[in-house]
Amino acid sequence: MPTRPCRVEIRTRTLEDNYRFLANLAAPHAELLAIVKADAYGHSLAHCAPAVVRAGAQWLGVTSVEEGIVARALCPAAQILVIAGVFPGQAAALLAHRLTPVAWEPWHLDQLEAAAHAAGLAPGSLPIHLEIDTGMSRQGASPTTLPVLLAHISPASPFRLEGIMTHLFAADEADGRVTAAQLDRLDETLGRISSAGLFGEWLNVGNSAALLAGQARAIADLAAHHGMKALLRPGFALYGLVPEFNPDFASAEPASLAAARTHLQPVLSWKTQVVGVRSVPAGAVVGYNGTFVASEPMRLALIAAGYGDGLTRSLGNRFSLLVHGARAPLVGRVSMDQAVLDVTGVPGVQPGDEVVILGTQGGQTITAFDHARAAGTIPWEIFTRIAPRVPRRPV
Numbered sequence: 001m002p003t004r005p006c007r008v009e010i011r012t013r014t015l016e017d018n019y020r021f022l023a024n025l026a027a028p029h030a031e032l033l034a035i036v037k038a039d040a041y042g043h044s045l046a047h048c049a050p051a052v053v054r055a056g057a058q059w060l061g062v063t064s065v066e067e068g069i070v071a072r073a074l075c076p077a078a079q080i081l082v083i084a085g086v087f088p089g090q091a092a093a094l095l096a097h098r099l100t101p102v103a104w105e106p107w108h109l110d111q112l113e114a115a116a117h118a119a120g121l122a123p124g125s126l127p128i129h130l131e132i133d134t135g136m137s138r139q140g141a142s143p144t145t146l147p148v149l150l151a152h153i154s155p156a157s158p159f160r161l162e163g164i165m166t167h168l169f170a171a172d173e174a175d176g177r178v179t180a181a182q183l184d185r186l187d188e189t190l191g192r193i194s195s196a197g198l199f200g201e202w203l204n205v206g207n208s209a210a211l212l213a214g215q216a217r218a219i220a221d222l223a224a225h226h227g228m229k230a231l232l233r234p235g236f237a238l239y240g241l242v243p244e245f246n247p248d249f250a251s252a253e254p255a256s257l258a259a260a261r262t263h264l265q266p267v268l269s270w271k272t273q274v275v276g277v278r279s280v281p282a283g284a285v286v287g288y289n290g291t292f293v294a295s296e297p298m299r300l301a302l303i304a305a306g307y308g309d310g311l312t313r314s315l316g317n318r319f320s321l322l323v324h325g326a327r328a329p330l331v332g333r334v335s336m337d338q339a340v341l342d343v344t345g346v347p348g349v350q351p352g353d354e355v356v357i358l359g360t361q362g363g364q365t366i367t368a369f370d371h372a373r374a375a376g377t378i379p380w381e382i383f384t385r386i387a388p389r390v391p392r393r394p395v
């Protein structure tokens, strides 16, 4: 059956190209773990996880055990890291699907150990990544819990310390001061870990901004200093966007960032159609509460997308979409399932015409940054709130 005309198109080849570009940027200093959490930032895990694996990814990062199970079915050979926590009762499923946990609470290790014993795992056979809080105060071991965790990862335990992870929370600050302080703390912590007789194989640090700002080298140097290899975790850039830096680098932009601007291409387009066109006289009001009043006779186009699809409601009267390669303002309030465009200035608009919400049409482009600025948020949120009911199609 033909579907309601509101859909997302995913260019999987572009995703593959983006992955290869970023992997080259990281090489030879670091390898990449492709972040495909939150349903690949709303781009669809089912389309994106296999694509990055085709492009050479050996590591995937997902939100949860649930997502990991889906990713495992799609990518039987990948190493799949569950980055946002294993919850009570999930450890057996994690083992059954060969997922790798990020652990930072003693109870994480208790749960994992019990499940490992129940599954008859040999000592040292369950890879884990231990997360260290180096200043974000979100997740990760604090200096006080670290000794408890390290005592738990004894040779007799089922654990193998495959990775030591931290999250850089200000990698998009161009002066790099916060990042340098975090790496110093991490350096100290790695010293404490080796003093306890434990050694991780991978130092798992750094998002898209860290990679594009040229931090792979510093992370790799820190890793090498502790006999480890570096693993960076880009998400956003994989999907073809270049993070904004604050303040920006101005003329002294790192070469990696300049290269990213020319090479990365957006993976996602979001499209709907004109489903009706009407002419209204001056004085007609449009949408809930009549927040838009026609100042002259106007042509209005109804589109099949609303806030129930993730089109931000506050964009009504404040944003425009593409039809016939021209920007047509969203007039009146965005409804749950529909919205209205002013197409007075765009001749010949008819039902069935394509409307681009996010993407390119006739040489004009609307980016996730454009949506984010208008909606007062960040592009990551724009992507992840495109509703599940909007089908994602690979193209």
Ligand SMILES: *Cc1c(COP(=O)(O)O)cnc(C)c1O
Pocket: 035, 037, 083, 167, 206, 207, 208, 209, 233, 234, 235, 236, 237
């Ligand atoms: C989301 C996330 C990333 C990826 O961040 P981007 O800015 O999208 O590259 C990396 N690491 C962790 C822990 C994350 O939660």
